[in-house]
Amino acid sequence: MLRLFFAISLFAFTGAARAQDASIINPRALFPEGPVMIGDVLYYTEYAGHTVMRWDGKQNTQIWKQDGCGPSAVIPMGENFAVTCYDSGKLAVISKDGKDVASYDKDDAGAALVGPNDGTPDGKGGVYFTTSGPWEAGPIVGRVLHLSAGGKVSEAANDLHYANGITFGPDKRLYVNESEAGRVISFAVDDAGRLSDRRLFVRLYALGEPADAYPDGIKLGPDGNFYVGEYSAGNILVVTPDGKLAAKHTVPSAASPNLTFSADGKTMYVMAVDNKNGAPYEGKVYAVTLK
Structure with a gap:
């Protein structure tokens, strides 16, 4: 029992220490999502605010807003950004100062983009991006699509x-997260x-997470490991x-x-x-110091 008490106390102390390594750079962000760092500037979306935000190390500034979009990711695309509009079923392309450049709502076969969610550059001026389908566990209709530098959207x-x-x-x-799986x-x-x-690649429950653990975002870290954000915790x-x-x-929030x-x-x-x-x-948007 003494050993168990010590283990629990150590776990609690470790959790508190991690929290101390995190500072808050936006104390009230409206469902922040899909961030990217360009030089020393952080860009991210506010899904519920329908905005793309920029943090320059001192302040958060709105650079783009489109009511009804429901943006969930900012993706570097050449000199511009692609922005996934989850709610309106579009992939918007904007300049880095927030001007509209292009917009896509169908692929080259005429299929609608249902729930555009996240993306990553393809290294050739285009992007790969996901469409989740409707916010339900039942239909398995998620896709990966590719937007070429020339503007072609293909499955x-x-x-x-x-x-x-x-x-x-x-x-x-x-690598792609299948959240519902x-x-x-x-x-x-x-x-x-x-x-x-x-x-x-991996099931989250095999890593010791609960059976309902919900992988959301994924990034390749500077240490060569994958970093997987959970919406379930x-x-x-x-x-x-x-x-x-x-x-x-x-972090001390319900989801990351x-x-x-x-x-x-x-x-x-x-x-x-x-x-x-x-x-x-x-x-919130946290800045977490990595050891």
Whole structure:
């Protein structure tokens, strides 16, 4: 019993120490999501505010707003950004100062974009992005799509159970969170950008998370590990390329759906939601010092 008490006390102390490593850079963000760091400037969306925000190290500034969009990610695309509009079913392209450049609501086969959610640059001036489908557990209609630098939107993969976070791994495969399935899968990418060889990477419950653990965003960290944000808890899981849990960062919020890193890799910016019960889904943006 004494050993158990010591273990519980140590766990509580460790959790408190982690919280002390986090500072708040936006104390009331309206469902912050989909961040990216460009130089020393952080860009992120407010899903419930329908905005793209910029933090320059001193203040948060709105650079773009489109009512009804429900933006969930800012994705570098050449000199511009692609912004996923989850609510309106569009992928908007904007300049870095917030001017509209283009907008897409269908792929090249005429299929609607249902629930555009997250994305990652393809390294050639375009982006891969996910569409989750409707906010329900039942339909398995998530997709991965590709927007080329020339403006062509094509399907790259389908039949995903709520496709969400997406990133390239150190092995150059494309990793995608299937949120409703509680897992991360990966694809091989050929020279033409086509996806194949769909494989399971990891199930969150195999890492010791609850059966209902909900992977949201995923990024490749500066240490070569994957960082997986959970919407089901205020956790960022650090997963090695061979699928082992290396660490867990916890922030004092109900959910931590997405994240990104400073240019020097010493700070992790965590998008967090405190109120998951209804709009405007108030939350915070944290800056977490990495050891």
